[in-house]
Amino acid sequence: MVPWNLIALDNALRASWAADTCSPDDLIRAGWQPGNPAWGHCDITALVVNDIFGGDLMVGEVHLNGEQHGFHWWNRLPSCIELDLTREQFQHGQTITAARSVTRPPRPLPRRREEYLLLRERVAKHLGHLPEPSV
Template sequence: MVLTSLAEVERAIRAAWSPDTCDPVDLPDWSPANPARGQCGVTALVLRELVGGELLLGPVLRRDGTRQGVHYWNRLDGGIEVDLTREQFSADEIVQEPVVVDPPPGAPARLREQYLLLRGRVHHALGIAETSAS
């Protein structure tokens, strides 16, 4: 299947989010009102697999300067940044400048189950034959 648009991929990814695809660290803050919470790592990896580009990683700081965590998103070929999970953060959580990081070969060691579940749901929604992510 040929993907017709980034919007199609975005709809499939957003529809696939659930507590089961959330980073366990963020699970206490996940809710249907904030379904993007804890989805950034697996979302960025699935999006990169489907549309290419670079994987970005930036620290997230609270307004008082303490570290909240990290945030992943994508930079497509041509320099356009796509961040499908930015809305997960409160006004007190500020994403800092990113660095480009190498994606793991195959499925990530951390969040493997969440990644495989999200990837499978997105592939199914888009009509993509499932291939091994190892």
């Protein structure tokens, strides 16, 4: 088995993001395009990264022009380094505020289960077997 690194994980995620794994919210899914593949993938990407590395899930509020436009998810690794593999999706001056650590949702996921499983499956095709979630 070849050891993984963050570049391999990032490449596997980028090759796996698609319209069918994007958030189903009408405005988000309508905004997904291959030129901005991270769009609408922060929540399930953070879960896959958490499956592999553990640590904490982080969430913050997305603001644009003084209005909240949803939430953004990323990871805090056990080393306390914060890792955000989807931050690039915000290309119009959005800001992330009110960051906090949250408990991983229980299994089965109450929301976005099918997209999460599909993303996990695609990433595993690139990296090999993924560890099972700790929860």
